[in-house]
Amino acid sequence: MSSKASVSNGTPVTNGTNISTATKNTSASPKDSFAARASSASAAWRDFEDVLKRITKYSLAYSNIELAVNQHSAVEAESRTKDKRISALESNLGFQVQAFEKRYDIWNVEKIQLKDRAANAETEVIARARRTIKEHEDAHARESEQLMKELEAERKNVTTLSEKLETATTKMKKGELELSLCHVRLTEWEGHVSMLKDMDVEAFVGRVKRLSNRCYKIACTHFLPDLPAQLLANYTQWDSSTRSLPVCLSFPPTNTAAARYVRMAAAMHVLASRLCQNIFKLCYLSESVDASEMIKSILAHQSINNAEKERFTRALLLSTYDPHDVDAAIKRAVHVTSEEVVALLSPISTGDPTLRTDIEALFNEAADVWKEAQHSKKLVEASMTEEDFEDWPWDHLEEFTSAVAQSTVQPVSRKFNVLNLFPRVFFPADNGIVYSGLVLWPDQRVVVVAEQELRECMAPRNFKLGGNGSISGRTRRMSVLNDGKNGMKAEHGASFLGTHRTQTQGSQVAGNRGEG
Numbered sequence: 001m002s003s004k005a006s007v008s009n010g011t012p013v014t015n016g017t018n019i020s021t022a023t024k025n026t027s028a029s030p031k032d033s034f035a036a037r038a039s040s041a042s043a044a045w046r047d048f049e050d051v052l053k054r055i056t057k058y059s060l061a062y063s064n065i066e067l068a069v070n071q072h073s074a075v076e077a078e079s080r081t082k083d084k085r086i087s088a089l090e091s092n093l094g095f096q097v098q099a100f101e102k103r104y105d106i107w108n109v110e111k112i113q114l115k116d117r118a119a120n121a122e123t124e125v126i127a128r129a130r131r132t133i134k135e136h137e138d139a140h141a142r143e144s145e146q147l148m149k150e151l152e153a154e155r156k157n158v159t160t161l162s163e164k165l166e167t168a169t170t171k172m173k174k175g176e177l178e179l180s181l182c183h184v185r186l187t188e189w190e191g192h193v194s195m196l197k198d199m200d201v202e203a204f205v206g207r208v209k210r211l212s213n214r215c216y217k218i219a220c221t222h223f224l225p226d227l228p229a230q231l232l233a234n235y236t237q238w239d240s241s242t243r244s245l246p247v248c249l250s251f252p253p254t255n256t257a258a259a260r261y262v263r264m265a266a267a268m269h270v271l272a273s274r275l276c277q278n279i280f281k282l283c284y285l286s287e288s289v290d291a292s293e294m295i296k297s298i299l300a301h302q303s304i305n306n307a308e309k310e311r312f313t314r315a316l317l318l319s320t321y322d323p324h325d326v327d328a329a330i331k332r333a334v335h336v337t338s339e340e341v342v343a344l345l346s347p348i349s350t351g352d353p354t355l356r357t358d359i360e361a362l363f364n365e366a367a368d369v370w371k372e373a374q375h376s377k378k379l380v381e382a383s384m385t386e387e388d389f390e391d392w393p394w395d396h397l398e399e400f401t402s403a404v405a406q407s408t409v410q411p412v413s414r415k416f417n418v419l420n421l422f423p424r425v426f427f428p429a430d431n432g433i434v435y436s437g438l439v440l441w442p443d444q445r446v447v448v449v450a451e452q453e454l455r456e457c458m459a460p461r462n463f464k465l466g467g468n469g470s471i472s473g474r475t476r477r478m479s480v481l482n483d484g485k486n487g488m489k490a491e492h493g494a495s496f497l498g499t500h501r502t503q504t505q506g507s508q509v510a511g512n513r514g515e516g
Contacts, residue, residue: 196377205435218358224260225260233253245270248416249262250450250454268422269440271341273420274340299314380434394424394436418440
């Protein structure tokens with residue numbers, strides 16, 4: 001067995017060296033008393049016994065003591081290695097601790113700096129926030145002030161608008177009242193318009209033709225017969241009487257067919273002109289000729305551009321005055337016109353006292369006929385103007401050609417372009433013909449022969465007066481005839497004709513009327 005003791009369960013045991021040492025210690029004290037030596041021996045023995053017990057107990061362990069020693073050596077080597085590693089680790093840990101402490105110090109410095117920066121940033125942010133808040137407060141104050149101003153302005157606007165709304169409401173109520181009144185007036189005016197009726201054109205044409213025939217009969221009755229010789233004998237008086245007639249005709253102081261038919265034509269022209277001027281009116285009130293012409297012009301223009309407007313205007317004019325006032329105006333027009341016509345035509349009439357009665361009856365009938373035209377839905381107009389005589393299909397009386405024998409005498413001068421013997425009646429809106437009207441052409445035989453007869457009657461007088469006596473009279477008569485009121489001016493007619501009606505065309509037209 002090895003001298004070294006092994007350890008069982010990790011507990012070291014003493015070897016033999018230790019036991020001998022104990023024995024020596026026990027025997028080394030001979031001077032001690034026996035009791036002491038016995039006690040020591042007993043104690044040693046007990047220790048010995050204990051050692052034996054332990055050896056016996058740990059004999060298996062002690063048998064492997066070398067192995068344990070080797071293991072112990074290995075453990076010690078490993079321990080030393082670990083100690084070295086621990087020392088290295090402790091050294092490294094020291095370095096790490098020092099580095100950490102250095103970093104910690106740096107971190108503390110940075111922490112302090114960050115705290116300072118954070119404090120500065122916080123201060124700056126707070127200051128900036130305060131500035132921003134102050135700016136926002138100022139802007140808000142300004143905006144609030146501006147808004148208050150705008151609100152005040154809007155309040156004023158609302159007040160103004162309220163006042164305007166109240167005014168508009170008042171005006172609207174007033175307008176509604178006026179509108180209701182307008183409805184009432186419109187109903188009343190529509191009642192006026194309802195007085196216009198559809199015309200029986202065929203019946204109306206018959207009435208106008210009968211009126212034309214009556215005018216022709218009056219002229220035949222009172223102006224076609226022979227005149228007293230004593231009236232024609234005094235040429236000066238005859239010339240003075242005929243000079244006042246608004247007709248561009250020659251009146252020889254004779255009772256030849258040409259002279260009689262010329263007087264008849266003059267009478268028809270005077271009757272027609274006064275009919276057209278004073279009786280064939282669109283409205284008998286006002287009684288002014290100029291006003292009537294203006295009304296005619298306005299209504300004629302409206303009838304072309306706006307027929308409804310024309311009908312309304314005409315109906316309003318016709319309904320403006322009381323029917324009794326209109327009848328009184330018609331009576332005055334008939335009376336005044338009859339007086340004027342009788343005064344004009346008396347010098348060339350037969351002197352029959354029924355002339356005035358016949359003329360008044362003619363004008364009364366004409367007024368009755370024209371009332372129907374005034375109340376027609378479609379505007380009817382009568383006209384004697386020669387502005388469109390070339391294009392208008394005028395009628396003429398063959399008597400003024402056939403009543404005089406064929407003559408080779410040519411007209412010396414053209415005193416007129418056309419002489420109306422009865423007005424044309426038409427619809428201005430479409431120029432529709434109701435009655436074509438009657439005219440006397442300047443190249444019809446009675447006109448030419450009457451002019452020749454007047455020259456022949458004047459020849460002896462011119463010889464006695466040295467060729468000057470009647471020239472001045474004719475000149476004076478032409479000045480009367482060309483005064484522009486009722487007669488047709490020769491110079492106006494000549495300017496209108498221009499190149500439209502040459503002498504050759506005049507001869508051709510005369511041939512077409514049966515003159516041959």
